[in-house]
Amino acid sequence: MKNFSGKVLFLNRADINTDEIIPARYLTENAKEALKPYLLEDINMEGFDNKNDIKGKAAIITRENFGCGSSREHAPWAFEVNDINLVIAPGFARIFKRNMFNCGMMAVELPAETIEHIFSVFSNHDTDLETDFGNGFLILKAGDIKESFELKITEFDKALVKAGGWVEYADSKY
Amino acid sequence: MGKTIAEKIFDSHIIDNPCEGIYVIRLDAVFCHEITTPIAINDLVSRGKDRVFDTSRIKAVIDHVTPAKDSKTALQGKILREWTRRHKINDFFDVGRNGVCHAIFPEKGFVRPGYTIIMGDSHTCTYGAFGAFGAGVGTTDLEVGILKGVCAFGYPETIKINIYGKIPDGVFAKDIILSIIGLIGVNGATNKIIEFAGPVVENMGMDARMTLCNMAIEAGATCGICAPDMTTVEYLWDFIKDEYKTKEAAQNAFKKYCSDPDASYEKIIDHDISNLEPLVTFWYKPDNVKPVREMEGTKIDQVYIGSCTNGRIEDLRVAAKILKGNKISDSLRGIVSPATTEIYRQALNEGIIAAFLESGFCVTNPTCGACLGMSNGIIAEGETCASTTNRNFSGRMGKGGMVHLMSPATAAATAIAGHITNSKLYKSI
Numbered sequence: 001m002k003n004f005s006g007k008v009l010f011l012n013r014a015d016i017n018t019d020e021i022i023p024a025r026y027l028t029e030n031a032k033e034a035l036k037p038y039l040l041e042d043i044n045m046e047g048f049d050n051k052n053d054i055k056g057k058a059a060i061i062t063r064e065n066f067g068c069g070s071s072r073e074h075a076p077w078a079f080e081v082n083d084i085n086l087v088i089a090p091g092f093a094r095i096f097k098r099n100m101f102n103c104g105m106m107a108v109e110l111p112a113e114t115i116e117h118i119f120s121v122f123s124n125h126d127t128d129l130e131t132d133f134g135n136g137f138l139i140l141k142a143g144d145i146k147e148s149f150e151l152k153i154t155e156f157d158k159a160l161v162k163a164g165g166w167v168e169y170a171d172s173k174y
Numbered sequence: 175m176g177k178t179i180a181e182k183i184f185d186s187h188i189i190d191n192p193c194e195g196i197y198v199i200r201l202d203a204v205f206c207h208e209i210t211t212p213i214a215i216n217d218l219v220s221r222g223k224d225r226v227f228d229t230s231r232i233k234a235v236i237d238h239v240t241p242a243k244d245s246k247t248a249l250q251g252k253i254l255r256e257w258t259r260r261h262k263i264n265d266f267f268d269v270g271r272n273g274v275c276h277a278i279f280p281e282k283g284f285v286r287p288g289y290t291i292i293m294g295d296s297h298t299c300t301y302g303a304f305g306a307f308g309a310g311v312g313t314t315d316l317e318v319g320i321l322k323g324v325c326a327f328g329y330p331e332t333i334k335i336n337i338y339g340k341i342p343d344g345v346f347a348k349d350i351i352l353s354i355i356g357l358i359g360v361n362g363a364t365n366k367i368i369e370f371a372g373p374v375v376e377n378m379g380m381d382a383r384m385t386l387c388n389m390a391i392e393a394g395a396t397c398g399i400c401a402p403d404m405t406t407v408e409y410l411w412d413f414i415k416d417e418y419k420t421k422e423a424a425q426n427a428f429k430k431y432c433s434d435p436d437a438s439y440e441k442i443i444d445h446d447i448s449n450l451e452p453l454v455t456f457w458y459k460p461d462n463v464k465p466v467r468e469m470e471g472t473k474i475d476q477v478y479i480g481s482c483t484n485g486r487i488e489d490l491r492v493a494a495k496i497l498k499g500n501k502i503s504d505s506l507r508g509i510v511s512p513a514t515t516e517i518y519r520q521a522l523n524e525g526i527i528a529a530f531l532e533s534g535f536c537v538t539n540p541t542c543g544a545c546l547g548m549s550n551g552i553i554a555e556g557e558t559c560a561s562t563t564n565r566n567f568s569g570r571m572g573k574g575g576m577v578h579l580m581s582p583a584t585a586a587a588t589a590i591a592g593h594i595t596n597s598k599l600y601k602s603i
Contacts, residue, residue, distance in 0.1 A: 156196045
């Protein structure tokens with residue numbers, strides 16, 4: 001299973017699309033590792049610096065409809081090669097969410113008001129996330145503040161995370 | 175209780191229900207292009223699983239960067255080409271006989287009512303125009319589709335949009351779908367199907383229905399879908415005439431892929447287009463939509479006509495009619511990419527290519543290139559493109575560029591004027 005714990009990167013905008021996550025000009029690469037420097041290069045977000053702001057982060061917390069647009073699995077791959085395997089949002093575009101679990105990564109939904117609360121409490125602090133996959137909890141820590149949230153994903157998605165992705169799962173079953 | 179089109183197709187293809195809400199369905203076709211497929215092929219090879227579920231149900235095309243622009247894109251083409259040869263995939267469309275995937279695969283008769291189709295391309299939702307379930311997927315889903323002929327989905331809830339009213343002059347399918355995306359938003363149909371219905375859709379040709387369904391993904395939908403009817407039969411007739419004695423018999427057979435009158439929908443939206451104006455997008459989201467007249471005068475550096483949204487013959491006819499006898503403005507460049515080799519040939523025969531050339535347009539070979547800023551029409555930082563494509567995302571047609579989406583008619587009118595303008599002005603030319 002992949003690592004789902006570490007520092008959090010907050011992206012405070014809805015509808016971040018996969019062209020912003022990894023622009024099409026890099027889709028000519030045949031190796032995932034080559035995508036590493038270009039993650040979030042075209043994000044339309046004032047003050048965001050993709051060269052420095054991503055460094056050392058392991059999870060993303062963001063707003064509604066994350067990963068909309070193109071079907072490119074290069075979006076999850078660009079996160080994966082930057083050691084980010086978990087995105088938390090109120091909702092995801094269908095294809096992006098499937099791609100994440102198909103790669104054994106996680107796209108976890110929390111209610112919009114919970115995300116709002118997390119932004120108000122944690123987004124201005126250096127925040128750590130700990131994922132307790134077995135018991136189904138996400139624990140956020142910043143200084144003395146510590147809060148935990150239920151990690152709710154389907155049994156199917158759990159099976160994919162454990163199996164390491166959809167290819168292994170499907171090949172053994174169908 | 176009755177069923178929707180999507181539910182009927184789904185129910186006849188389910189092979190597993192691994193957990194609540196997740197259904198594994200059998201696929202009638204898996205389509206491939208050279209951007210998202212090579213990594214799937216390489217992964218299958220590295221796993222020792224270089225197999226395909228059914229050579230006759232896999233179709234492939236080189237369309238995103240064609241001809242190859244550099245060594246990397248040449249390699250992507252090579253991987254796809256060699257794979258089709260190795261597995262005897264006969265329906266492979268190489269440079270010179272290719273076209274934009276969502277134009278060429280329907281044109282070849284590969285999309286039929288009731289089919290389930292996946293492709294590693296989000297605009298696979300276009301195939302719903304034929305009463306099929308077409309869904310864009312990532313490379314891993316594609317890989318499993320190639321290997322096993324299956325894919326997993328949630329059960330398809332449907333939003334029905336009844337489109338009615340007299341279509342005003344200067345308004346086209348593109349304006350209608352932009353109005354719908356503006357209405358429901360980029361997240362308005364996420365995980366859902368949009369069924370386009372009503373008299374306006376019934377009277378549309380297949381090209382216009384494909385434009386509608388193509389942009390369903392811009393509202394988050396898994397697939398856009400239209401009921402198959404005599405228009406669908408006419409389009410497909412050359413490919414299906416051995417299966418059915420008459421066109422009426424084909425139409426009757428396809429009725430099993432029409433929604434029942436008592437089907438249940440997540441939502442029904444009545445959309446009156448009687449007063450709709452030509453529309454254009456602004457800023458970086460496809461639901462940022464305004465009437466063209468509110469953007470009148472916006473300076474444009476490049477006009478692009480083409481793509482899986484609006485590069486079909488009907489689109490080129492409309493644009494050429496407006497361009498004929500006019501020169502495009504010296505202040506911009508115009509680029510047109512007929513969506514397939516066959517459409518290119520037809521446009522040549524009809525004098526459409528001549529009209530584009532004489533007006534000052536650059537005519538490229540069929541390709542997706544410009545739409546996603548990969549080739550054949552990339553814009554520079556700070557430049558603005560008036561485009562008949564489907565996405566105005568930040569950096570989409572070139573880093574630091576701006577894209578305004580519009581119909582081919584508005585794009586042609588804009589090319590002549592040098593700035594965004596109302597295509598109504600040019601409708602009768």
